[in-house]
Amino acid sequence: MAVAKQGVCRKIDENGKGWVEGVSFDNVLPLEEIKFDPNTKKILQRVVDAPTRIRPVCPYFSQCGSCQFLHWEYDAQLEWKTDQVRHHFKSITKIPVKDCLGTDRQFGYRSKNILTFKADGKNAIAGYYAAGTHALFDVKSCDVTHPKAIEIFTTLKQLVNSFRVEIYDENRKKGLLRHALIRVAESTGEILVVLVVAHSDFKGRKNFVASLIKRHPEITSVIENTNSRSTSIVLGNQERTLYGKGYIVDRLGDYTFKISARSFYQVHPTQTEILYQNALDAAQLRKTDVLLDAYSGVGTIGIYASKRVKEVICVESNPDATEDARNNGKHNQVSNARFICADASQWLLDTSTSSAKIDVVVMDPPREGSDKNFLFALRKLRPRTIVYISCNPETQARDVKELLTIYDIQSIQPVDMFPQTSHIECIVLLQRR
Ligand code: SAH
Numbered sequence: 024m025a026v027a028k029q030g031v032c033r034k035i036d037e038n039g040k041g042w043v044e045g046v047s048f049d050n051v052l053p054l055e056e057i058k059f060d061p062n063t064k065k066i067l068q069r070v071v072d073a074p075t076r077i078r079p080v081c082p083y084f085s086q087c088g089s090c091q092f093l094h095w096e097y098d099a100q101l102e103w104k105t106d107q108v109r110h111h112f113k114s115i116t117k118i119p120v121k122d123c124l125g126t127d128r129q130f131g132y133r134s135k136n137i138l139t140f141k142a143d144g145k146n147a148i149a150g151y152y153a154a155g156t157h158a159l160f161d162v163k164s165c166d167v168t169h170p171k172a173i174e175i176f177t178t179l180k181q182l183v184n185s186f187r188v189e190i191y192d193e194n195r196k197k198g199l200l201r202h203a204l205i206r207v208a209e210s211t212g213e214i215l216v217v218l219v220v221a222h223s224d225f226k227g228r229k230n231f232v233a234s235l236i237k238r239h240p241e242i243t244s245v246i247e248n249t250n251s252r253s254t255s256i257v258l259g260n261q262e263r264t265l266y267g268k269g270y271i272v273d274r275l276g277d278y279t280f281k282i283s284a285r286s287f288y289q290v291h292p293t294q295t296e297i298l299y300q301n302a303l304d305a306a307q308l309r310k311t312d313v314l315l316d317a318y319s320g321v322g323t324i325g326i327y328a329s330k331r332v333k334e335v336i337c338v339e340s341n342p343d344a345t346e347d348a349r350n351n352g353k354h355n356q357v358s359n360a361r362f363i364c365a366d367a368s369q370w371l372l373d374t375s376t377s378s379a380k381i382d383v384v385v386m387d388p389p390r391e392g393s394d395k396n397f398l399f400a401l402r403k404l405r406p407r408t409i410v411y412i413s414c415n416p417e418t419q420a421r422d423v424k425e426l427l428t429i430y431d432i433q434s435i436q437p438v439d440m441f442p443q444t445s446h447i448e449c450i451v452l453l454q455r456r
Pocket of ligand 1: 287288289317318319320321322323324338339340341344365366367368387388389
């Protein structure tokens with residue numbers, strides 16, 4: 024038998040794991056001392072607790088893995104997030120990283136969530152996969168998810184069982200119901216439920232939806248999404264509206280936004296406005312500016328900024344999101360915005376060879392960051408200001424480094440969009456020299 028090892032946690036990595044003597048652990052905090060088995064990598068005893076440790080409220084904390092920090096005081100989470108950003112930027116700038124902007128709304132914020140169904144004997148369960156596994160566990164509560172969504176998930180499970188809806192079996196690739204996605208637009212009270220099915224032969228759909236609406240008249244739309252592929256991607260390409268208008272509308276500041284099932288939309292209702300306001304204030308927009316909103320989703324940032332500039336160009340590769348963005352422009356009577364469905368890099372490359380002028384770029388790419396072509400075209404177009412918003416400071420720092428040949432970093436501002444988790448959002452302001 025291996026001799027137990029003992030050590031102090033010096034670091035929490037980007038996945039929220041604590042490192043002790045070269046081994047990573049869940050549920051260990053900085054300066055905590057633990058005894059562990061070096062073979063099984065299991066914690067045998069926590070010898071010294073961190074003063075910032077708290078008791079997690081969620082019963083699934085030890086298995087779930089979606090919220091890495093439920094056992095950590097919120098202020099300490101924020102400090103860690105600021106530190107992570109510092110770590111990624113320290114080799115490229117001396118500009119101090121500002122403190123991560125936190126929120127009072129640390130729970131019940133997630134406006135979108137997805138549960139996966141699985142047959143469990145005669146009944147269905149619906150939940151998440153345990154961290155690092157493909158084992159699904161039933162979820163009855165989720166502290167970060169909007170409470171209304173949890174109520175509806177609970178009803179859905181009951182109805183699935185009482186209607187004997189056939190659950191999809193991943194191994195046999197047979198059955199019907201795979202997932203449910205719920206989106207809540209808190210500002211308007213609209214709620215979208217998406218039932219993801221493996222084929223379009225959902226016989227009892229009419230009665231099922233009628234019962235759901237009877238139990239939750241607050242639901243404004245129900246969509247059936249067909250996904251017959253056996254990948255981990257939740258939504259398929261085929262959609263049919265079973266109830267309501269098929270999308271929801273949310274309000275941000277003076278604007279309303281149409282959000283359909285497959286479009287990206289920020290999940291923290293109050294922090295979204297903080298993020299956008301900070302990003303746009305940093306940009307110091309002028310009435311004469313042409314603003315590019317690259318990776319624009321449903322056009323939120325561009326539309327939000329439209330009053331402050333001469334012209335807005337939103338570029339987004341997802342056709343559904345672009346269509347939403349276009350409608351959002353019309354609907355909000357924004358007459359100075361164009362919405363382009365294209366790969367942002369290709370579009371920017373093409374634009375950089377034309378005589379077009381862009382004064383300010385707000386870019387908000389996915390986790391993988393931007394790419395060489397986009398950054399090359401940016402350096403060629405030389406906008407006065409670039410505001411880079413990212414949910415991954417590592418790829419953000421990598422990309423920003425490429426721009427430092429002609430840009431200076433003016434500020435680095437992390438914003439907490441995902442309390443209780445190790446996810447970090449960050450705004451970097453760059454000014455042309
Ligand atoms: N700025 C928006 C969306 C950010 S999420 C908001 O705050 O809501 C990133 C967006 O980039 C997604 O909508 C995704 O569909 C889009 N995207 C991903 N790769 C892209 C590419 N190569 N070109 C253009 N858009 C892309």
